[in-house]
Amino acid sequence: MAIRDFVACGVEPIEQALMPFQEFFRSKTTSGVLLIVSALTALVWANSPWAASYDGLWQTEFTVGFGAAALSKPVILWVNDGLMALFFFVVGLEIKREFLVGELSSRSQAVLPIAAAIGGMVVPASLFALVNLGEPSLAGWGIPMATDIAFALGILALLGDRVPYQIKIFLTAVAIVDDIGSILVIALFYTADISFPMLGAGAACLALAFAANRMGVRSPVFYALAGCLLWFFVLKSGVHSTVAGVLMALAIPARTRCDAEAFSVNAARVLRDYRDAAGPGESVLTNGDMHSALLSMQRIVARAQTPLQRLVHGLHPLVDYIIMPLFALANAGVALSGGIQAPAAPAALGTALGLVLGKPAGIVLMVLLIIRFSEGYPRGVTLRHFVGAGMLGGIGFTMSLFIATLAFGRDPVLLAGAKTAVLGASLAAGLGGFLVLRGAPRSRSPNA
Structure with missing residues (x-):
């Protein structure tokens, strides 16, 4: 959503100065x-x-x-074997999304x-x-x-x-x-000699990630650590390390914790609590109830989204504009x-x-x-x-x-x-x- 949609909340001078650059980076x-x-x-x-x-x-x-x-490793291999694994991770997330709800879902x-x-x-x-x-x-x-x-x-x-x-x-x-x-x-077809012990260790990391998904683990930190270990073991196994990015993407949760109706009800309740707490001259810095309502809204929004959506949204700029x-x-x-x-x-x-x-x-x-x-x-x-x-x-x-x-x-x-x-x-x-x-x-x- 563009910054101009939040004019009622006030736009800082730096936001106005950076707006053309933000519009440029949002362009397809x-x-x-x-x-x-x-x-x-x-x-x-x-x-x-x-x-x-x-x-x-x-x-x-x-x-x-x-x-x-x-x-x-030479810098070029860190780019091709390391950073490109993150590129393939985002590709894997998009593949999973397409098969779940996109053009490849039926x-x-x-x-x-x-x-x-x-x-x-x-x-x-x-x-x-x-x-x-x-x-x-x-x-x-x-x-x-x-x-x-x-x-x-x-x-x-x-x-x-x-x-x-x-x-x-x-x-x-x-x-x-x-x-x-x-x-x-x-x-x-583009792999070196395969080390089966390293490949087995990578498979164990991947199995752990899938099990965590089934158990309801949604922390990006957990999947980042599991992904780094998987990347290391796949790299050492002889299979090209970028494959690890795609495999880890398939283990990322794609389910929400609350449906649209539950989100609407909970969000309306929190917004009502926030309005009730926000009296004349009140500041979120000093009003604990206002701050608590904002934190609750953050948790509700996170539960209504999927980790897959958040990762795609968060990583696309890094992949598109840097990697x-x-x-x-x-x-x-x-x-x-x-x-x-x-x-x-x-x-x-x-x-x-x-x-x-x-x-x-x-x-x-x-x-x-x-x-x-x-x-x-x-x-x-x-x-x-x-x-x-x-x-x-x-x-x-x-x-x-x-x-x-x-x-x-x-x-x-x-x-x-x-x-x-x-x-x-x-x-x-x-x-x-x-x-x-x-x-x-x-x-x-x-x-x-």
Whole structure:
């Protein structure tokens, strides 16, 4: 809710000064803008006379802990293995919410985006594999599978009511299913040698978190501690540590402690107590009854919410405005002066074809198949809208860069070629999707 809604309570000068910045960070396009700025900064920095400082910064060793419990890793691995685990935690929370109450909660709603997402993963991966058969770069087949929903929704927001509301929901659901597929690919195919004792310890932490959920534990501190332990054990097990974020998200409670009627009754009672206690000239600093009523209202509001909702709301700014831009800054710095070297050409070509052609082709083909056996297109939606959405699905950026680092982390030549292709293909897919949707008939849907 905007600060302007609280004018009756008084707005401090600092709140008025910060209001434009708060409005900027509430915009749907902001996270996409920050990602673009971070990626461009990384590219310029990595191709400038100060390129050595760019590489030196991210390869600097950083140690957390002490003694036998110390972890020493380059800064870039703390970003990719540590901070990105929090990104995947938020992704996991959104996946859980979608399956409980969102677009994936019923079979009729879920069929179209799930089918489209599967097509949008299989076709790009297959194209990459065909181009890279017999090459060392075949390991990167998972790179063109994912969709960067921050960029995609940012472009849809720029288009406004030219895009039906149903397409925005469709693309969000496709991206959620994409994320599930990418997480499974990371867990199953991009792991090192597995340490079963460490994996068992992680499973015990996860079981404890699920048991605490069943027992009614709702403290964020408890789940934060359990999540840190799970992350550590998964990291040491050989499975990529970001998987721990998704698994812990599934253990977060998604139930309220009071329904809407109970909340209304209790809130009305507390508000009445507050009004009765608030006499002329009274201050909450000196009036214990007023302060007690405010504390009661806080407890009532907390019981009416779910821990899942509070965590999504609280962590989204951290993920959108700090972690993802920092990831882009750390991973998008590719030296372009030498071009794509010959050994990396198949990986670059497979990535570009997968994102620019394979992604929209897979999505649209599955949409046509499902529409063929259903009641037709949703009201106000045309094939052109799905084509544009499919092209926006080719904006791989964050997840594609992430999988590229997993696939080619030990081969700088292949990694540089794949990253260059991801950046170029994501730009082409975004621009193409924007132009296709911009030329579509303006939506007449009342929900647009």
